[in-house]
Structures are given as structure tokens and as C-alpha cells.
Amino acid sequence: MNNIRSTLAAVWRIAGPYFRSEDKWAGRGLLAAVIAIELAVVGLNVLFNRWNNTFYNALQDRNLDVFTFQLAYFSLLAAIYIALKVYQLYLNQWLQIRWRRWMTENYLGEWLAHANHYRMQLQGDAADNPDQRIAEDVRLFVEKTLELGIGLLSATVTLLSFVIILWGLSNEAPLHIMGREIAIPGYLVWAALIYAVIGTAFTHLIGRPLIALNFQQQRYEADFRFNLVRARENSEQIALLRGEPVERTRLATRYGMVVANWLDIMSRTKKLTAFTASYSQIAIIYPYILVAPAYFAGKVQLGALMQTASAFGSVQDSLSFFVTAYRSLAEWQSGVLRLDGFEQAIAHAEALRSKDDIIHVTPGDTGAIALDDLTLALPNGTPLMATPGFSFSGGERTLFTGPSGSGKSTLFRAIAGIWPFGKGRIAIPAKASMMMLPQRPYFPVGTLKEAVAYPAATDAFDAASMTAAITAVGLPALSGRLDEDAHWNRMLSLGEQQRLGVARALLHRPDYLFLDEATASLDEPSEAALYRLIEERLPDTTVISIGHRSTLRAFHQRNVVLENAGDGFTLAEATAAPAS
Numbered sequence: 001m002n003n004i005r006s007t008l009a010a011v012w013r014i015a016g017p018y019f020r021s022e023d024k025w026a027g028r029g030l031l032a033a034v035i036a037i038e039l040a041v042v043g044l045n046v047l048f049n050r051w052n053n054t055f056y057n058a059l060q061d062r063n064l065d066v067f068t069f070q071l072a073y074f075s076l077l078a079a080i081y082i083a084l085k086v087y088q089l090y091l092n093q094w095l096q097i098r099w100r101r102w103m104t105e106n107y108l109g110e111w112l113a114h115a116n117h118y119r120m121q122l123q124g125d126a127a128d129n130p131d132q133r134i135a136e137d138v139r140l141f142v143e144k145t146l147e148l149g150i151g152l153l154s155a156t157v158t159l160l161s162f163v164i165i166l167w168g169l170s171n172e173a174p175l176h177i178m179g180r181e182i183a184i185p186g187y188l189v190w191a192a193l194i195y196a197v198i199g200t201a202f203t204h205l206i207g208r209p210l211i212a213l214n215f216q217q218q219r220y221e222a223d224f225r226f227n228l229v230r231a232r233e234n235s236e237q238i239a240l241l242r243g244e245p246v247e248r249t250r251l252a253t254r255y256g257m258v259v260a261n262w263l264d265i266m267s268r269t270k271k272l273t274a275f276t277a278s279y280s281q282i283a284i285i286y287p288y289i290l291v292a293p294a295y296f297a298g299k300v301q302l303g304a305l306m307q308t309a310s311a312f313g314s315v316q317d318s319l320s321f322f323v324t325a326y327r328s329l330a331e332w333q334s335g336v337l338r339l340d341g342f343e344q345a346i347a348h349a350e351a352l353r354s355k356d357d358i359i360h361v362t363p364g365d366t367g368a369i370a371l372d373d374l375t376l377a378l379p380n381g382t383p384l385m386a387t388p389g390f391s392f393s394g395g396e397r398t399l400f401t402g403p404s405g406s407g408k409s410t411l412f413r414a415i416a417g418i419w420p421f422g423k424g425r426i427a428i429p430a431k432a433s434m435m436m437l438p439q440r441p442y443f444p445v446g447t448l449k450e451a452v453a454y455p456a457a458t459d460a461f462d463a464a465s466m467t468a469a470i471t472a473v474g475l476p477a478l479s480g481r482l483d484e485d486a487h488w489n490r491m492l493s494l495g496e497q498q499r500l501g502v503a504r505a506l507l508h509r510p511d512y513l514f515l516d517e518a519t520a521s522l523d524e525p526s527e528a529a530l531y532r533l534i535e536e537r538l539p540d541t542t543v544i545s546i547g548h549r550s551t552l553r554a555f556h557q558r559n560v561v562l563e564n565a566g567d568g569f570t571l572a573e574a575t576a577a578p579a580s
Ligand SMILES: Nc1ncnc2c1ncn2[C@@H]1O[C@H](COP(=O)(O)OP(=O)(O)OP(=O)(O)O)[C@@H](O)[C@H]1O
Pocket: 122, 378, 379, 384, 402, 403, 404, 405, 406, 407, 408, 409, 410, 411
């Protein structure tokens, strides 16, 4: 019961915002239309049920006039029914795509806001495969919520309408057992109710494990897809290392999990289907068994018998809504859990940003980047690096050196405001623009213009300055290919990618430029040429670099080292005098 309550609360949390959003009138209007059509369909079903009585009595009485009239009446009802069904589906699909578009855009916004996507990753496995949650689970949620919500409404209204009819028919065709009439008011209603309660209880008992199994299935499928994508992205390395057999085994193991879980789902579904199929077959003959004695005793006409069977069927169908929708319900519930988990992970990542005991990055007014009582820690809390205070003045070029794993890149992440673990403050000059160039720059798949202008829009720079920047960094052959579409990370050598990264910096002209081994793949003369270019073209930019080569010292006025202090690393000025 608690489980149902918490699922419904989650559904309300997930579904509610759309119907309060800027698209609320379209959403509410479409939903109202779909519901109104569903109610009209139930009304038509009541008319069809009444039609049974008159039609079968006309057959029994061999009354051709009534028979012909009833056929025409049926055709009219059927025509209206068809039109309603067509538009119900059409409007439902329309609502689905609008709702899904809104939710997708909303999730994309929240996931990408304030580097939440990065912090979510740092928090480990809190929400596996966000891509699948945004793409697949949202679709499933919207589809199934409408299917089940409308289904439940239809079942309830059908139940109410037909219970009244069935109650009346119980009096018209009273229960006969061994030739004796037994007066139980509304006995057909009670019979349907008992049958449905037993069915629901067994269905839940047999089908319950499907919820967890469906949850796992979606996860395994997404993991498998993700690993395939990773193999595709790293195809060159895999080919060079002859890693195909390992990849194959690894992918087969992942797929093995998909299959193993699927086999469990199959076995559970088989048991559930055996039960639900038997249940619905018995439901067909059950009303005839109940009313047949009264019919054979001559107490009721064929019309009433047929109407009873049809009304019983409708009551039974609506009471058994849970039985027939169980598989959908199980899938839906696992989708709800996955979206709820995703929303919670986003909220957690967002909350992590505003906690007290994290690194606070604030705007400062000293014109320098100032570290104040700063401790960097790993996500598990282990301290990595600490410094009581350090500052980097504007215009001063600083080189960071230190052992691998000492926390140099993590310090850059903290200054960029995306590393929350640790404590202390980092003041960044107000309004200063910063750009980080890593060893492996990221280029979105698209035109060279988009790649080099990233993260600005393509039209932020004119073609002439882009061409000039690309030529200046030593890639003249690329300068004429600004409009070419490609996967640049895959196509260019790492050294070329690093040159293109520097071209990006030349275009953006940031106040602070952080180079995290951003030229490490180039030969020393080329690296020196790029540093000279930065000095010449960006004279007002404060350059802070991480690098292992001693030749880099020549381009920096200051050298800061990360030294081992026993229980972590600390920042210290290098003893050897840096070249100016
Ligand atoms: N997302 C993460 N989760 C857990 N540990 C991490 C994470 N990112 C970095 N670390 C750990 O933090 C430590 C510092 O990493 P960092 O990348 O800052 O080192 P670095 O000094 O830049 O090293 P290198 O010179 O090799 O680039 C490493 O031990 C690394 O394993």
C-alpha cells in the first residue's frame, strides 16, 4: 500500500509540472478532449448493451421489422464509435508528443544546468544512464501514464454504469439453483466482484516480481548500448591494441545480463499469462452458467440473457482492469522509479552546489584568483591537497608542476567551480572570463566552425578571424574547411586537436586561460611556438598552465609545485628560479 502511495506521489511530482507549465492550456485541453471522448465511448457501450436485448429478442421472435431497424441503429452507433476511436487516438498521440517534448526539454535543462551532469557523475551510480532516462523513460512514462490513467477512468465509469444495469438484470433474471429461486439482490454484481477480487489478488501475487525485473531490464539494455557506443568511440585504440576479443567477451557478458534478466521476465510473464488467459476465458462462460437456469426455467428471454452476458462482461472487464493491465503497470512503475531517481539525482547534484561544507567559488575584487584555507578532497572525502592561502595575480603567467595524481587538474576543476568536494573559498575576479583547455579538447560533431567557436554560437566570430586563428596555430590546411561537417575528435591527431583548442582560446580571448597539459602532445618547438603565439595575441590574458616539461618554465614567470606533505599535497613556490 505504501508502495502504491509513494508511486502515485512520484507520478504526481513528475507529471504535474507539465500541466502547470507554459504549455498548460494545450496540455489540459487535449487531456480534457481525450477524457471526454472516453466517456462518450462508455456511453455508447451502454447503448450497445441495451441493443443486445432488443436485437436478440427480435431474433427469438423472428420479427423482421425490429431486426432490420436494429441493424440500422447498430450501424449508426458503430459509425459514431469509429469516429470517436479515431480521434481519441489522434488527440492522445498529439498530447503524448507535446508532453514528452516539454519533459525532455525540461530534463535537458536541469541536467545540463550548473554542471549538474558532472556532479551527478561524481556521485557515482545514483542515476545510471541519464541518456536513457531522458530519451526512453520519458517516452514510456508519458505513453503509459495516459494509457493507464485513461484506462482506469474508463474502467471506473464503465463499472458504475454497468453495475446499475447488472443490478436491474439480477432482479429480472433471479438466481436459480436446482430449480429453486433464491432471492439475492444484485447477485450478478456480487458474483462479478468476488471473481475480480480473486483474480486481482492472484495476479498481484504472481506478477509482483515483474516490477523489479522490468527496472533491471531497462538498466541492462542501456548499459549494453552504452558499452557499444564506447567501443565505437574508441574503435581506433581497440583496433591498435587488438582488443576485439576482449571487447567481444565484455560486450557478450553485458548482453548476457540482458538475456538472463529477460529469461526471468519470460518465465514470470508465462505464469502470469497462463493465469490471466484462463481468467478471461472463464469470465466468458461464467455469466451464462449463472443465468442459464433462469433462462431454461423460462423466467427470462434470450435478449435478457445476452444483455446480461454482455453487461457482466463489461463489469468484469472493468473490475479486472488491474489483472489485464498488470504488465503495463509493472513497466510503468519501473519507469516512474527511474524518472523519480533521475529527478532526485539532479536535486542532489543541485543541493551539493549550495552546501556549506563545500568549496565556495565567489566573485572577488582584488584582481587576483585567491585560494583561502582551501582543502580539495576526493568524492569519498579523502583529503587530496590543502593550502592555507595562495593567490594568482592578473597578468602573471604561472606554471603548476607536481607528481601525477597530486591534484593539479582537480585544482583547475575547483577554480572552474565544478569540483564540490573539500572546503574553503576561491575568489575569482568579478566579471573575469575563464577558459579551460584540457589535454583532450572536446569538439561537438558538426562543422569546423562550430567546433572552434564552441561554447559560443558559430556566428559569434566572423569567418575571417576563424580562418586567421586556425592558420596561426599551424593548421593552414584546415582553414578553408570551416563549413565541413565531421567528427573532429576522431579525425584530427591529438596534436592537431590541441592546436585547434588554442585557436579556440585565441578567438574567445578569455581573461584567464587555464592550460591543463593542453600542448603536451606537440613536439617542444611547436609547443614553444604556441606559447609565444598566446603571449603575442593575448597579452592581457593571465595564463595558468599545468605541464611536466621543464621547457615550459621559459614561458611562465612563476612556478608553483604540488608537494607531498605526508597527509596529502600542498602548494609551494618552486625553489629553482623560473625564467622570466
Ligand atoms: N571523479 C573522480 N572520482 C574519484 N577520484 C578522482 C576523480 N577525479 C580525480 N580523482 C583522483 O584525484 C586525484 C588527483 O587527480 P588529478 O587529475 O587532479 O591529478 P593530476 O595532478 O592532474 O595528475 P596528472 O599529472 O596525472 O594529470 C587522482 O588520484 C585521481 O584518481
